[in-house]
Amino acid sequence: MSDQLDSFLDDYFAEAEEHLAVIRRALLILEQSIGRPRPDAANLEELFRSFHSLKGIAGMVDHRETETLAHELESYLRAIREGDTAINTAGMDALIKGAGTLEASIAARRANAPAVDTAAIAAELRGFAAATPSDARADAPVAIAANCSCIFTPSPALIARGINVDVVRARLREIGEIISAAPMITSQGAVAFQFAVRGTLTDEQAAAWRNDGMAFSAIAPGSAIGPTASEDSGAAAGAILSSGHYVRVDLARLDELMRMIGNLVILRSRLNDTVERSERHLPAAHYRAMQDDAEAIERELRELREGVMRVRLVPVGEIFRRMPFMVRDLARETGRSVNVVMSGHDTKIDKFLVERMMDPVLHIVRNAVSHGVESPEERQASGKPLAATLRLGASASGETVVIEIADDGRGIDAERVAARARLVGLPVPSGPLDNATLLELISAPGFSTRDKSDRVSGRGFGMNVVRETLQELGGRMQLETERGHGTRFIIELPLTLAITAAMLARVGDQVFAIPQASVREVAEIEAASIRALQGSEIVEFRGAPLPVVRLSSALGCRETPLDRFHAFVVGSGAAAVGILVDRIVGHREIVVRATSDPLIRVDAVTGATDLGDGRAVLILDVAAIARQARDRGARRGLAVVKDIA
Amino acid sequence: MSAENYILFTIAGTSYALPSQDVAHVEMVEQITRVPNAPAFVDGVVFSRGQVVPAINMRARFGFERAPLDVSSRLLVVQSRGRSVGLLVDACREFMTVPESAVHPPGEALSGLSAQYVEGVASVGDRLIVLLGLERLLGSTEHAVAAGA
Amino acid sequence: MVKVALAPLAMETVEAASGLEAIERLAVAPINLMVLDLNMPDMHGLEVLGFVRANQKFHNIPIIVLTTRDDAASRDAAAQAGATRYLTKPFKPEALLTEARQVLDAPVPGAR
Numbered sequence: 001m002s003d004q005l006d007s008f009l010d011d012y013f014a015e016a017e018e019h020l021a022v023i024r025r026a027l028l029i030l031e032q033s034i035g036r037p038r039p040d041a042a043n044l045e046e047l048f049r050s051f052h053s054l055k056g057i058a059g060m061v062d063h064r065e066t067e068t069l070a071h072e073l074e075s076y077l078r079a080i081r082e083g084d085t086a087i088n089t090a091g092m093d094a095l096i097k098g099a100g101t102l103e104a105s106i107a108a109r110r111a112n113a114p115a116v117d118t119a120a121i122a123a124e125l126r127g128f129a130a131a132t133p134s135d136a137r138a139d140a141p142v143a144i145a146a147n148c149s150c151i152f153t154p155s156p157a158l159i160a161r162g163i164n165v166d167v168v169r170a171r172l173r174e175i176g177e178i179i180s181a182a183p184m185i186t187s188q189g190a191v192a193f194q195f196a197v198r199g200t201l202t203d204e205q206a207a208a209w210r211n212d213g214m215a216f217s218a219i220a221p222g223s224a225i226g227p228t229a230s231e232d233s234g235a236a237a238g239a240i241l242s243s244g245h246y247v248r249v250d251l252a253r254l255d256e257l258m259r260m261i262g263n264l265v266i267l268r269s270r271l272n273d274t275v276e277r278s279e280r281h282l283p284a285a286h287y288r289a290m291q292d293d294a295e296a297i298e299r300e301l302r303e304l305r306e307g308v309m310r311v312r313l314v315p316v317g318e319i320f321r322r323m324p325f326m327v328r329d330l331a332r333e334t335g336r337s338v339n340v341v342m343s344g345h346d347t348k349i350d351k352f353l354v355e356r357m358m359d360p361v362l363h364i365v366r367n368a369v370s371h372g373v374e375s376p377e378e379r380q381a382s383g384k385p386l387a388a389t390l391r392l393g394a395s396a397s398g399e400t401v402v403i404e405i406a407d408d409g410r411g412i413d414a415e416r417v418a419a420r421a422r423l424v425g426l427p428v429p430s431g432p433l434d435n436a437t438l439l440e441l442i443s444a445p446g447f448s449t450r451d452k453s454d455r456v457s458g459r460g461f462g463m464n465v466v467r468e469t470l471q472e473l474g475g476r477m478q479l480e481t482e483r484g485h486g487t488r489f490i491i492e493l494p495l496t497l498a499i500t501a502a503m504l505a506r507v508g509d510q511v512f513a514i515p516q517a518s519v520r521e522v523a524e525i526e527a528a529s530i531r532a533l534q535g536s537e538i539v540e541f542r543g544a545p546l547p548v549v550r551l552s553s554a555l556g557c558r559e560t561p562l563d564r565f566h567a568f569v570v571g572s573g574a575a576a577v578g579i580l581v582d583r584i585v586g587h588r589e590i591v592v593r594a595t596s597d598p599l600i601r602v603d604a605v606t607g608a609t610d611l612g613d614g615r616a617v618l619i620l621d622v623a624a625i626a627r628q629a630r631d632r633g634a635r636r637g638l639a640v641v642k643d644i645a
Numbered sequence: 646m647s648a649e650n651y652i653l654f655t656i657a658g659t660s661y662a663l664p665s666q667d668v669a670h671v672e673m674v675e676q677i678t679r680v681p682n683a684p685a686f687v688d689g690v691v692f693s694r695g696q697v698v699p700a701i702n703m704r705a706r707f708g709f710e711r712a713p714l715d716v717s718s719r720l721l722v723v724q725s726r727g728r729s730v731g732l733l734v735d736a737c738r739e740f741m742t743v744p745e746s747a748v749h750p751p752g753e754a755l756s757g758l759s760a761q762y763v764e765g766v767a768s769v770g771d772r773l774i775v776l777l778g779l780e781r782l783l784g785s786t787e788h789a790v791a792a793g794a
Numbered sequence: 795m796v797k798v799a800l801a802p803l804a805m806e807t808v809e810a811a812s813g814l815e816a817i818e819r820l821a822v823a824p825i826n827l828m829v830l831d832l833n834m835p836d837m838h839g840l841e842v843l844g845f846v847r848a849n850q851k852f853h854n855i856p857i858i859v860l861t862t863r864d865d866a867a868s869r870d871a872a873a874q875a876g877a878t879r880y881l882t883k884p885f886k887p888e889a890l891l892t893e894a895r896q897v898l899d900a901p902v903p904g905a906r
Contacts, residue, residue, distance in 0.1 A: 154818045165814045181836060183817045183845050191821035191849070193814055427780075445724050446666045467727065468669070510679065555681035593692070595680075597728055599699040600690055602682045608690060608697045616678040616690045616697060 009110075012061045016106050019050045022325060023099050025332075026050070031092055041081075046328070048077040054102065059208035066105045067208075069118040072125040073098045075174065079129045091128050097121050147179070148201065151215045153192040163212045165193050171209065175199040254312055261305045265588050268297055309350075316394040316403065317345025318354050319361050323392060326362065330369045337376055337387040338369055344394040349401045353493055356473055357403070360466040364405050364489050365390065367462075372409035372487050382484065384408065406488040412481040417441050439479035443467040502590045502609075502619065505566065505581035507551045508558030512581075513590055513609055513619045514568055521569040525580060527562060536629075541569070541578065548578040549629040551620075555604065570622045577626035592619060603628065648744040653774060654721060654737035657709040661734075661775045662741065662767070669722045669729065671737050674700075674714055691731060693722050700731040706782075725783050732782075741774070743767045748776065796829050796860075799887035800894055813837030817845060820852055827898060829890070831883075832861040832872070840875045847876035856897035860885065 026047040029040060055070035073095065080087055087095075098121050105116045152168045172178050176199015186192045206216045275290045282290070324340045331338040373388040380386060391406040414433045421428045421441045429437060441447060448462035470477055475493040501516040523541065530548060531538050538545045548567065552559045560582050567578040590609040595601070595618075607619040651662035652671070670693075677689040677700045686705040690697050700720060704711055712735065719737040723730055748765045764778040797807045805826065810816040813834045819825065828846075832839030839859055846852045858879040859872050872880050879893045 154822050156822045159818075159822050165818045166812065169814070181814060183814060183837075183842075185849060189851075191817060193818070440727065444726065445669075446664075464724075468724075557681070593697045595690065595697045597697075597699045597730060599687050599701070599730065600680045600683055600697075602680060604681060608678070608692070610692055615676045616692050618678060618680065618690075 009061060012057055012063070013106065013110050015057055016054060016066075018322065018325065019054045020099075020103055020106070022046060022050045022329065023054075023102075025329070027096055027099055030087065030095070044077065044081045048074060048081055051077055056202060056204040056208070058106075060204055063106070063109055065115050065118040066102060066109070069098060069102055069105065069122050069125075072122045072129070073102070076125050076129040094121070094124050094128055098125050147196065147198050149217050150195045150197055151184075151186075151192050151217075152195070153186065153190060153213045153215070155213060158213050161212075168193070168212075168214060169195070171214070172197050172199070175201050175205070249311065254308060257308050258305070261301065261308065264301055265305075268294070268301060270586075271297075312351045313348040314351045314354055315345055316347045316349055316354065316401065317342070319358055319403075320345050320392050320394075322362070323365055323390075327365065327369055327390060330366060331373075334370055334373075335375060336369065336373045338373055338390050339387050340390050340392065342392045345392075347394040347396050347401060349396075349493060353401075353473060356469055357491075357493070360469050360491075361392075361403065361405065363462065363466060365392070368405065368407040368409065368487065372407045372411075374410050378410075401493045403491040403493065404488060405491075406486060408486040411483040411485055411487055412438060412442075412479075413483065414438060421447060435479045435481060438481065439477065443477075502588065503568070503584055504586040504588065504611075504617075505551070505568070506583050506585050507555065507581050508560060510557055511585065511611075511617055512551075512555075513617050514579075514622055515606075515619065516587070518570055518622050519568045520572060520576070522584060523567045523569060523578065525565045525567045525578065527564060539578065546576055546578045547630070548580050549626060550580045551625070552580075552582075554579075554625050554629060568622055570626050575626075577629065579622050579625060590617075590619070647746075648742050651741050651743055651774075651776070652721070652737065653739040653741055654719065654732075654734040656703045656707060656734050657712075659775060660772065661777050662743070663721070663723065663777050663779055665740060667723050667725065667779045669724050672720045672722065672731075673716075674718050674720045674733065677733075688733060691720065693720070693729070693731065696729060698722055698729050698731045700733050702733045704733075704735070723779055723783075725779050728783065730783055741769065743769060743774070743776075796890065799890045800829075802891060803894060803898070811835075813839070813842040816842055820846060820855070825855060827894060828855055828857040829894075830857055830859045830877075832859055840871060843872070843875040843877060858890070858893055858897065 026043050029043045030047065051070050051074035055067050055074055058064075058066035058070055076091070076095065076098075080091075101116060101118055101121050105118055108114065108116050150168075150172060152165060154165060158164070169178065169181065172195055176197050179196040179198055181193065181195045184192050184194050201216065206214075209216075272294050275287070275294055278290075279287050320342050323342070327338050327340050330336075368390055373390075374382075374384075376386045379388065389408050391404065393404040393406075395402050417438055418428050418433060418441070421444070424446045426441060426444050426447065428441070433441070443463040443466065445464045447464065467477065470491065470493075473493060475491060477492070478490040479487070480490070481487040502513040503516055503519060503522070505512055505514060525539055525541075525548065529539050537548050537550070539548055540546070546569070550559070550565075551557070562582060565580040565582065566584045567580050568584075569576055569578050571577055588611075590611070592607045592609060595605055595608050603624045604620055605618050606621045608616045609619055611617050650665040652665045652668050653660055653662045655661070672691075672693060674691065677691055679689040680687065680699075683689070683699070686702050688700045688702045688705075691700050692698070698720075702711060717736040719734055721732040721734060721737060723732060747767045747769055749768070750765055751760065751763045752766070762777050762782045763775055764781075765776045767774045767776055797809065800807055808819050808823070808825075810819050811834075813836050816828070816830065816834075820828070830839050830842060834842070839861070843857065843859065846855070846857070856878040857876065858881055859877040860881050860883055861868060861872070862883050864882045869880050878897050881890060881893060
């Protein structure tokens with residue numbers, strides 16, 4: 001559990017650092033505008049948002065000093081932004097001191113050092129902002145202005161923490177306008193206060209305030225407020241406003257739940273087997289009742305599994321969230337001008353995919369801005385708009401999610417790629433390079449190496465990491481690029497991991513998985529009833545001859561002498577074949593992993609799965625095995641005789 | 646480049662090396678799942694970082710007798726042209742920077758199956774390290790598969 | 795002002811700057827006496843009074859209301875709303891103290 005907290009904190013520190021970087025830069029720019037009638041609006045906006053975001057994340061990890069200080073900084077920024085106050089030297093000093101204290105506070109937390117005193121500077125900032133009326137405008141970048149109700153339930157504990165109804169009122173005022181406020185008695189007979197607020201509230205904020213006895217619920221959806229970058233109509237307005245009914249869940253818990261569900265599935269099938277076997281010992285009514293219950297359990301289990309999997313789905317927008325900031329920084333550094341256009345960020349994918357794709361997408365975007373985008377002069381010279389456009393889009397179709405990163409920059413220079421590839425010793429085909437080959441080359445390990453330490457660690461770098469990650473996730477990537485026009489990366493990811501129902505069978509000392517879909521029937525075959533017929537083997541099954549194949553010989557496994565085998569009947573009619581295994585040992589849903597390397601590309605195997613212990617279990621293509629056996633028989637010049645005596 | 650970084654490993658008493666940039670990571674081996682009808686030197690597959698990776702038994706590959714897995718056995722997961730392949734070796738413990746000047750062409754000193762995969766031999770101090778070429782190592786195996794299929 | 799006046803009572807006095815705060819105070823800790831100014835920024839004192847009295851829990855707390863008006867109608871309204879005593883501002887500290895002592899020592903007022 002502390003591991004989870006640690007990684008959560010790591011995220012906090014990482015994100016805080018990003019915001020602090022923006023803040024540092026923006027403060028410098030602000031300083032230059034002292035004395036001028038109106039400071040740079042975009043810069044103020046950025047500064048304001050950074051403080052606001054810091055406040056939010058600090059609240060999430062309960063880093064109170066930082067949260068409060070960020071709040072004061074944000075308020076002061078708001079006042080400046082509104083034009084209620086002009087920034088003067090004293091105020092600037094306060095801001096710089098405040099930002100510095102913020103940094104120190106976070107660093108202290110990180111080093112587990114005693115907390116930095118933020119009260120003094122916070123009060124000072126409050127003073128600077130105090131002259132200004134609180135604003136009623138919406139502020140958060142990814143929230144929605146709406147009417148909502150906030151019910152605050154006071155308690156001695158909250159009072160002790162300094163949270164009383166006045167504080168609540170102040171908070172509500174800062175996110176919007178209080179339309180009404182009244183005391184009420186809750187259903188439990190306690191005193192509470194109900195506020196109707198028109199304002200903007202982020203999920204994080206609502207979650208953080210929930211701990212302070214403030215419960216939010218939506219009254220009516222309102223209009224969407226766009227993020228820092230312009231947004232296509234893919235965004236869904238409304239219904240994102242937090243209702244205070246959210247719980248944060250860590251992924252480990254969900255995985256645990258999935259594991260337990262997996263166990264339940266196995267137990268259920270065992271129960272099923274027992275029920276079947278008990279048929280002859282039970283009165284018909286009892287047996288039917290048990291069967292019904294078993295079926296009901298199966299249905300519930302399936303829904304449970306799907307429900308848990310749905311909990312893991314989060315909007316792809318999580319990945320896109322940071323891009324505008326990063327792009328802005330990078331563009332500024334390199335003297336470029338870039339507009340970020342995002343679409344489809346509500347598309348949902350598994351949280352695990354979001355976490356793994358964050359870095360790869362960041363990398364591609366960084367590349368696009370640093371290398372793909374030309375300087376404004378170059379762009380003008382080629383008749384392009386001064387500002388480049390970077391498009392980030394996500395969409396879902398069927399079982400895949402498609403993420404696109406496109407720019408209208410200079411496109412990838414195939415000559416340079418070829419030269420670089422040759423330089424690092426990669427084989428380069430002759431003739432013009434197509435998009436697929438280009439992608440292959442830039443994703444090859446060694447293509448982009450930065451310094452020794454990376455190579456020593458044996459780590460691939462740059463696009464190679466992107467490819468590796470995609471492989472791991474079962475996704476793939478395509479490149480489209482045109483000299484002078486731009487570049488487009490198209491990434492496909494599985495919406496959910498490929499899961500299929502399978503039966504598990506033991507042959508010799510190995511367990512195999514057979515997809516249920518390929519099995520028509522399961523039977524028990526007595527060894528004694530197997531007849532040899534000119535090199536093949538046959539049993540009588542349901543009054544007809546059924547060719548059988550011993551999986552042990554087909555796969556070269558150890559043959560176990562048994563009196564009785566289990567068999568999978570595959571195919572139908574004249575093509576039916578019985579595949580003999582030692583024992584069917586289970587039946588469960590498995591996650592299918594590809595076995596694509598040529599070294600292990602074998603007809604009989606279509607993939608592998610992990611049953612939970614990290615060992616690879618092969619998934620068999622029983623149809624192919626049956627076919628092979630039949631062909632072997634045919635090659636020996638035999639025909640299967642239909643009638644047997 | 647005047648020097649390159651290598652990862653060193655031992656197979657049947659001889660030290661070999663691969664450029665560290667080709668090696669994604671090194672793992673301890675727990676269980677290798679046998680794959681039927683795979684080439685003889687492919688012990689099977691393992692799961693590595695969620696991916697199915699073939700495990701080549703390097704002793705078998707170089708014509709040595711197989712040895713049972715022990716605590717020092719390692720699987721080097723290498724990457725080449727989009728493929729991830731595991732190389733099962735006796736031990737793998739070292740990194741080494743080898744200056745170009747220390748590398749010599751293979752010559753006739755080496756014989757056996759391994760010779761075809763050797764890029765060069767490095768003398769570092771009083772040690773002789775055989776530098777392997779990954780492309781050839783994995784490339785040749787492709788042909789072997791075609792023949793055995 | 796009120797705090798100073800009631801100091802001799804040797805009771806812990808909690809101040810609230812608004813109607814909602816006043817209600818909050820009542821809700822979170824046991825209160826023996828409430829001095830309520832009818833003129834408050836967010837809620838009129840009578841509203842507070844009404845809410846408080848409507849709650850069984852706070853039915854019997856002695857409440858002294860302070861107001862600038864001294865006409866009969868206002869007094870009546872306060873009484874109707876549930877005020878125990880009525881005092882006009884500006885008031886002498888001793889007057890408040892006397893009222894306070896009286897309501898605190900008095901037997902529990904009858905149900906409204």
